[in-house]
């Protein structure tokens with residue numbers, strides 16, 4: 001049961017459509033060049049990112065909303081990185097000492113003896129050492145900061161940074177703590193895709209917004225355990241605005257779609273039966289562009305798309321979530337030539353041979369019920385966060401992980417540190433599993449969808465299916481995490497540590 005909000009929520013149909021310009025997050029500028037012991041003899045760009053409370057207008061007709069933003073912005077500034085050029089970020093916690101969203105102190109890691117306001121930033125999809133990855137228990141309180149270094153030794157991709165503090169990640173991200181982190185490289189640049197002001201990060205999320213303009217985060221009817229297992233908003237936000245418009249020219253644009261929502265998946269399409277050309281997924285370019293009528297994005301997934309507005313001068317095109325327009329593109333000709341291209345081939349993605357795996361792990365996604373039979377806690381392989389570490393891949397080895405989804409819902413599963421490939425999804429007999437823990441398949445393995453043939457870091461594990469991925473564990477030994485990216489699940493035990501062991505020991 002959910003408790004009702006104290007202030008009534010905004011009725012989305014009452015809001016004027018497309019009256020605010022789409023915000024383009026500022027690009028984070030380097031404050032100085034500094035040395036760092038991890039990169040002897042080099043000067044690295046040093047960025048300061050200060051988390052602080054701010055008041056932001058989500059829409060012309062909504063009163064200012066209290067949020068928490070990196071550098072006081074929502075979404076935070078975009079971090080621009082180049083492959084092979086490490087950079088430094090000092091993540092500063094300058095938040096107030098009281099949280100403005102309902103903490104559940106019965107959750108592991110958020111007990112009464114923990115400070116209310118804690119933060120730790122993780123760059124989703126970055127290959128970084130454990131010490132710089134934002135381990136959920138490495139949180140720190142207001143007045144403190146941490147200096148992280150990012151090697152950027154990975155392919156061009158649309159990554160994003162966000163809070164990852166133990167037990168309150170869902171609240172900190174909901175409060176506004178996220179932004180885009182873009183890695184570029186020479187190979188991608190040589191393709192001459194739309195660039196500069198025609199290359200735009202587009203972060204999609206939803207929020208429950210009350211009529212006084214303030215965020216509402218739902219709570220259960222138990223004040224001692226207010227956690228809820230999902231949070232779907234009444235309003236969809238594009239780069240932090242509700243129903244914005246964006247003036248474009250009749251040419252190609254690249255949009256980097258990022259689902260930054262707590263729970264909601266987006267089902268995106270364009271009006272006028274205009275297709276989207278998908279060129280990249282989570283970890284960078286697909287082998288070839290894919291013409292797509294619809295794109296589904298689960299929380300934390302990304303899709304880079306090229307939209308060609310050249311046939312729409314003087315017209316408007318809408319980006320839709322399901323049947324509803326959430327962003328309007330207004331196409332006006334300013335006489336600028338489009339010299340960008342959309343090549344037929346983008347980047348090779350050599351397939352990982354599952355036969356080369358040294359470990360094939362079977363991992364269940366479970367939910368436990370309370371006394372009344374209500375689904376309460378979701379677990380990974382039946383284990384809690386504090387149980388001993390069981391996944392210990394060896395550095396540079398290849399493994400396959402099979403997610404056996406025993407729940408009734410799809411869960412987007414994310415592994416830190418590594419990029420992976422989706423091998424297949426295969427239906428299985430749930431009753432046979434429950435009776436004898438036996439994996440009996442009930443149908444053929446289904447190959448990944450075409451847009452899943454690129455490198456991924458988050459995979460949709462469907463109910464009733466075994467979803468199998470393969471990856472090489474490249475990176476520095478240490479303790480990382482894997483988890484469901486439905487933030488409510490992640491905060492309530494659907495997250496586990498894994499240890500990357502050294503190659504030789």
Ligand SMILES: [Cu+2]
Pocket residue numbers: 378410411412484485486489490494
């Ligand atoms: Cu989940």
